Amino acid sequence: MSESTVDTNGRETTAEALRVGVVGGGYIGTVVGGEFDEHEDARVVALVDIDEDVLAETGAELGVDADSRYTDYGAMLDAESLDAVLIGTPHTLHYDQILAAMERDLHVLCDKPLTTDLDDARDLVERDAARDEILMVGYQRHFFEAFRRARDTWVEGDREPCWITAEVSQDWVTRFEGTWRRNPDLSGGGYLYDTGSHLLDGVLWSTGLTPEAVSASMQFVDDEERVDGRANVTVRFTNGATASFSLSGETPCMREHVRMWDEQGAIAMNSQDWEPSEYVEIDDTSGEYRPFLDRQNRETKVDAFVESVRTGEQPPATALDGLRVTAVTEAAYESARGDGSFVAVDPDDVALD
Template structure:
């Protein structure tokens, strides 16, 4: 779906604007909130944040009237006539905030991870299945051409990767040393639950594989050993695949790669400094080549969210995607606390059928 077609669809049929409220005026509230400003089918109406300075800065940036700025979430959703909510708050707050939005029959775009509690993730999937409104998780790699093409290539050819290696790294520990991400009561953990969540999701979504067990070793940066700066995760899959995932939040710059091998060759997905991923395919017979990627044809998060609302269809990243990532992540933390013993995953949490 192109950006032009989204604009044509949402506005060309004289449909009403989607009224959006933003929960949390930090990075996600600013960036994705800004995306909503550029979608003709949506309008940012209100903002809530507990920090007065953030409320002022982001409110000004997004052009939100003073009277539509709140310091209490429930007051905002009770007062403002909203259609949808963008949740960009610390991870452990997502569950209760999603429940409140559901109680008010709102469409929800929630930043990753969906939750940091497995029972909460299960509950949200069950609730989501009974609603007409959209619940979308902010895993943007579902909107990156390299990952979409990888998923399509594997699905259409019936290919199953047998060996996956992945790594994501950045200067996360130093950068967020004084931020909420270092408080596990707000973050739910450390680097694996933050940036690492993206790479776990990328593997699970692009391959469609079913994880069965996880082993992990972690280096913690706090005395309570709850906030990991680095992790080494091994995932076993029902299909016979093994994935090795290394996450380091203590490197001087950002790098990401996912390499998937099978009997026919490999697919390489690589990125640096948050640029869109490059895609390379390796064929055992014809060698290495880079397929053409049309990077302008896929929507951003706000556009995809509005389009899902208009079409009444599943969003690019669903509550089930969020549950699958939470299941693997929680198993990894449990394994790390058990000296790397493999921890089984409940198949009901990760089944795609």
């Protein structure tokens, strides 16, 4: 461990602490930025947001000096000596902001989704493979013990799911009315591109399956049919498995349920009100088993990101994970805005091998 020092705000950090610039002073910037601020091997040294009130409030909360608060992203990158950036901005801004950070050889922790454009996602995967710095996507189910156990069964073990059902619901439509999440020029879509992105990623990551085609129907909340409030998505995989996703942003509270079946039984995961998922193993002979999960003391995104930067090891959620989600999401919107027919997914985009 490096020798510790105390910064000007009285926080103890290591002498070689990761210098982080936070991009966007909203929820992600505040919460995940706060995790950087509290980490002994990292410190937030700069902040950018286009809203000066947010900039002042979040800057004070994160302990960023007034002269290191910016309203222009490029100006922050040019003026500050940074090791990494945290990107917590509207979805459609991610690609350009990641690209600017890559051009300056910075490590990047970007909130989901990676991008809202398939070609952009492909480009970032290609660029990421050619450089030494870390690009991590903020999919937190990779840190939930339930999804890690599922991955141990399906990816690391000798079993393979054949039938999957997954659903998520919350009061998204009314809660975010008038915000950027309901503006498709900033969000890239609707509920599927927002909370739904986590559900798609959780299934794709924990099963390791390769999607080959996607069909969807959606109920849109805008006349241009760009912002979905509800969606039903079916994914066919190359091994013959299918997954049915049901998403509603029009319920009074949050619930998430996932079931993954094979010929031996199933894994079931349930969550409510954004708590880490419960985990149940269903066996065809012995019934249900609920192992103890420590759902409180889990690794954080920042813990994993700092460790990846330190070791050079692959982060828990990679650019390829982000590309896989974008490929399925874009195919779902194409299907829903058409006649609901299956839209093929390019295996070169989504295969893990």
